[in-house]
Amino acid sequence: MSGQGPVLRLRGVGARLGERDVLRDIDLDIPVGTSLGIVGVNGVGKSTLLRILAGVLRPSAGHCYLTDSSGVLRETSRISSRERSRRLAYVPQEEVASTELLVGEMVALGRVPRTRPWARGGTQERAIVRAALDAVGLADRIDDPCDRLSGGERRRAVMARGLAQECPVMLLDEPTNHLDVAWQLRLLHTVADRAETLVATIHDLDLALRSFDRLAVLGRPQGSDPDTGPATVVAHGPPAEVLDDISVDLHFGVGSVQVTHPHLAQPHLLIHPRKDHSA
């Protein structure tokens, strides 16, 4: 993936949920052709940030921009939901499996922004749905009811729906949740291959280190309430720099060391309890 101008931009973005300011003063440019991992502790606001980027939540302050189909950066809220869903596929964190739909029908929902009602269900549409399911190893489950899928299979099926949307930008909220180790690696690889630009929240810092061009850490700046204060981007850059041992200690409260895989020459992150927490 190589960088160009921004496809997504946030300026001075804040989010207020209920009585709380969850996010504040977020400035972020996400260049076309890059992959960005968003990391941070539980409840810090990663999903909220992704929902703002996706245009499903309006920021309470600041502005969120997305390039439209002509490549012009426009305020996301001014882009019609149909055009937005052709530009970006957003896959939320958890979804209740529909007991009504077959797997293929659920994945075909990803085609809605691209098809006219009378065009749905054609041979070409079925081929796209089947290819998306094939990419996540579920082509043989196309005619099964959704509620027969396991947790990991369901996660993969929902990802297939995002892939079937055929958007240049994919926004994935914890895509590796429920997946076994092989599928964690394979799924991130598959979406990075297919999406021009990828933004994903992720908890596994070792996977984050190896899977993205850049990482953004959401955290509560010094001086704000460490549990409920509004979060902002406290570190942003190449993964190996963002996840150095000082930052991991500061932002995640654990010790860490980066090592190089002896056979693959890839960086890995070993996590351990802080000395003051160890037995």
Ligand SMILES: Nc1ncnc2c1ncn2[C@@H]1O[C@H](COP(=O)(O)OP(=O)(O)OP(=O)(O)O)[C@@H](O)[C@H]1O
């Ligand atoms: N509708 C809501 N009203 C009030 N507070 C909310 C609402 N939705 C979420 N929150 C709070 O906003 C904060 C951020 O939530 P968010 O889901 O964005 O965090 P996260 O970083 O994705 O967390 P996790 O890692 O646990 O998935 C949390 O403290 C959450 O409790």
